[in-house]
Amino acid sequence: MKENLQFTALLDILSRQDLITEYSEDCKDITPSHITINSKDVVPGTFFVCKGASFKEDYLKSAIAQGAIVYLSQQKYDDVDIPYIIVNDIRKAMALAARWFFGNPGDNMTKVGITGTKGKTTVTFVMKDILDKYTDNRCSAFSTHEIDVGTKVFETTLTTPEPIELQTYFDMAVDEGCTHCIMEVSSQAMKMNRIYGEHYKVGVFTNIDYDHISPTEHASMEDYLGCKVSFLKQCDNVVLYSDTRYFETIYNEVRDKHVVVYGSKESIEKLMSRDDDFFEKDTDFASIHNEDLTDHNSYFELIYGGENRAYNTNLIGDYNVENIVAAIISSLLIGIPNDQIRSSIRDVYVPGRLQVYHWKDRTFMIDYAHNYISMYRLYEMVKKTMKPKSITVVFGCGGERYKKRREDMGRLAEQYADKVVLTMEDPGFESCEEICKEIKQYITKPCYIIVDREQALTRALDEAQPGELVITTGKGIESTQRINGTFVQCHSDAQVIEHWLTEHPEE
């Protein structure tokens, strides 16, 4: 919270955006000391925001009983008697109110946002490493994995936090001296206006594929794409992957920005040889070539800005080279010297993504793939660069998510794996057993269902043969399962493998 908050300033911000339907005159004199969406988090002097599909009037009454002094809502509650602002879009109004309450802390950091069906967390961690070295650890980072405000790290359940939480962490980050911020921007964040009013120096678009279409996510692919693209409108520079689906549609939406298109040499050459004046004059291109990809290291060269730059990294896989290139270009765009970038990416750690363990000629791998695009690229990468004798894959599928993931991942397992163990992966309100059975329909290879994930993975490790690769996907290093509306603690895949390794010493 900032000193001298003027409620009239908030009314002004909201009315300039035509968001206000009605407000009580007495709200003008109010100076709140706290803002929240939750009646269980109210203290005297609270500014209470009423929002959400399951919101009840009783929450507001309870908030008032505990000292809430003003409310923001899309609906007027006649039974309560405190000052109010009624708006026509609570999500936008909430985002702007949260920004106002904390004094627009996000504006004090150079922000880079990453969107895409896949690659967001990886690009975020690569950039975090680069920016930490460049700023002497004054870079905040918001990812599916955690929220890092420079000196403190917090757990999170959402990829992009809800507005009040987001602004609270922005404020902390600025207080901790952060000058830069790197964050994943999910399509849901855009749909829910979580970052409404924020401005980004660079926006990365890694890719989009059929996913996240379900009753709790997006109604259609158009909605999903529209939400992702809308993020780029909040950015000065756009870093866009050349081989994404809907490339032309996306480019057309952002052609008024400075765009850098990145991708393989073949793909970039094809785009640059177009003779229809499709690209704006100030669009730049970055092409990856001379790749040398092994099972423990990647070398590649990047032609960008008239220079040929060579890089080495411990991250493996062609798609990780693409992720790193997105991070390199974004870093160059915010003024980080190439030498520093080059040395930062040599040794990068992305938790739970392609994390590899070796044991007596067997390889165990943890990864976060959980839909078509990621599973496909993971299997192809494994086939090309790791060349195992056989593959066992351990996975499941999240409940209340895009239904076709089950068929897609089942078919891919059938095509690439030799043995499949289906197990729990955030079933939500659905039955884990039923989800696994749906996936199993597409598999004729040896396949069994063990709902307990720890047991499933342990059995796969026990049965692994020399030359075999066991891949466990969809959870990374997460140590909770989303079940029936709560997060239940469990051992992470990493903990299960590490425990198994201590029980099975090589000698």
Ligand SMILES: CC(=O)N[C@H]1[C@@H](OP(=O)(O)OP(=O)(O)OC[C@H]2O[C@@H](n3ccc(=O)[nH]c3=O)[C@H](O)[C@@H]2O)O[C@H](CO)[C@@H](O)[C@@H]1O[C@H](C)C(=O)N[C@@H](C)C(=O)N[C@H](CCC(=O)O)C(=O)O
């Ligand atoms: C669709 C969406 O964004 N929903 C989010 C939203 O829910 P909502 O606004 O409908 O709120 P609600 O849960 O119905 O709650 C109603 C209100 O009553 C209040 N309440 C409740 C109980 C009480 O006693 N007192 C009280 O005041 C609550 O604080 C809340 O403000 O606000 C909630 C927090 O306030 C979020 O937890 C919730 O995320 C849901 C659970 C979620 O999981 N969303 C997923 C789909 C998501 O956003 N995923 C993306 C990643 C997807 C990707 O990978 O691309 C993400 O960014 O994480």
Ligand SMILES: Nc1ncnc2c1ncn2[C@@H]1O[C@H](COP(=O)(O)OP(=O)(O)OP(=O)(O)O)[C@@H](O)[C@H]1O
């Ligand atoms: N650029 C990419 N293209 C396709 N697949 C990728 C790419 N980058 C990573 N992957 C795969 O997707 C998985 C998840 O990667 P990452 O966590 O970086 O993506 P994300 O966009 O943050 O995913 P989520 O939305 O699920 O949090 C990885 O474990 C890997 O299997």
Ligand SMILES: N[C@H](CCC[C@H](N)C(=O)O)C(=O)O
């Ligand atoms: N950020 C991703 C995480 C998915 C993890 C997976 N285990 C699942 O629950 O689908 C999402 O919300 O889709």
